[in-house]
Amino acid sequence: ETGVTQTPRHLVMGMTNKKSLKCEQHLGHNAMYWYKQSAKKPLELMFVYNFKEQTENNSVPSRFSPECPNSSHLFLHLHTLQPEDSALYLCASSQDRGGQDTQYFGPGTRLTVL
Amino acid sequence: GQQVMQIPQYQHVQEGEDFTTYCNSSTTLSNIQWYKQRPGGHPVFLIQLVKSGEVKKQKRLTFQFGEAKKNSSLHITATQTTDVGTYFCADAGNNRKLIWGLGTSLAVNP
Numbered sequence: 533e534t535g536v537t538q539t540p541r542h543l544v545m546g547m548t549n550k551k552s553l554k555c556e557q558h559l560g561h562n563a564m565y566w567y568k569q570s571a572k573k574p575l576e577l578m579f580v581y582n583f584k585e586q587t588e589n590n591s592v593p594s595r596f597s598p599e600c601p602n603s604s605h606l607f608l609h610l611h612t613l614q615p616e617d618s619a620l621y622l623c624a625s626s627q628d629r630g631g632q633d634t635q636y637f638g639p640g641t642r643l644t645v646l
Numbered sequence: 647g648q649q650v651m652q653i654p655q656y657q658h659v660q661e662g663e664d665f666t667t668y669c670n671s672s673t674t675l676s677n678i679q680w681y682k683q684r685p686g687g688h689p690v691f692l693i694q695l696v697k698s699g700e701v702k703k704q705k706r707l708t709f710q711f712g713e714a715k716k717n718s719s720l721h722i723t724a725t726q727t728t729d730v731g732t733y734f735c736a737d738a739g740n741n742r743k744l745i746w747g748l749g750t751s752l753a754v755n756p
Contacts, residue, residue, distance in 0.1 A: 634679070
């Protein structure tokens with residue numbers, strides 16, 4: 533149903549592990565986003581990429597490292613995470629980085645850090 | 647920074663009852679987008695409101711943008727179990743980022 537896919541859907545990792553989240557959009561969009569969704573908090577924008585260039589980094593700790601090799605793919609590399617980083621990580625895309633654009637979300641990766 | 651408040655945080659209704667969620671801001675909203683997230687799902691775009699006083703309808707859902715563009719509302723008439731989920735409003739904002747509300751979680755008793 534959605535043109536945005538995310539893998540894996542669930543991930544459990546220890547604090548010393550390194551893992552990567554993958555997002556792919558099949559909508560021909562130019563902008564891609566990473567969000568963090570925790571219980572009882574608003575959706576937190578982490579990173580924005582427009583035409584493969586990072587245009588937004590919302591003071592995200594360096595243990596989260598994004599990568600955007602092309603307009604269709606977005607990665608989030610994770611290392612030495614903390615238990616409080618456990619959350620649903622959502623990828624989204626839009627036609628342009630303009631805030632008035634509709635954002636299309638992927639199903640998310642449910643991350644648990646032990 | 648700008649904040650978008652949504653009330654109520656939770657709402658429990660009997661199937662067939664109406665439901666309304668409100669989105670408020672202390673500053674003027676640019677464009678309001680509404681999204682719905684089903685339990686275990688991801689946010690899905692519902693609608694965007696742009697003009698002051700704008701009213702849009704989608705079947706049983708009515709969306710309204712305040713005259714002063716400082717508030718918006720989503721009203722559902724005769725709720726059904728398929729309406730269950732969390733409804734988010736988001737302001738497009740002047741810096742071209744979406745500013746999200748906390749969401750209103752709707753539960754519907756059959």
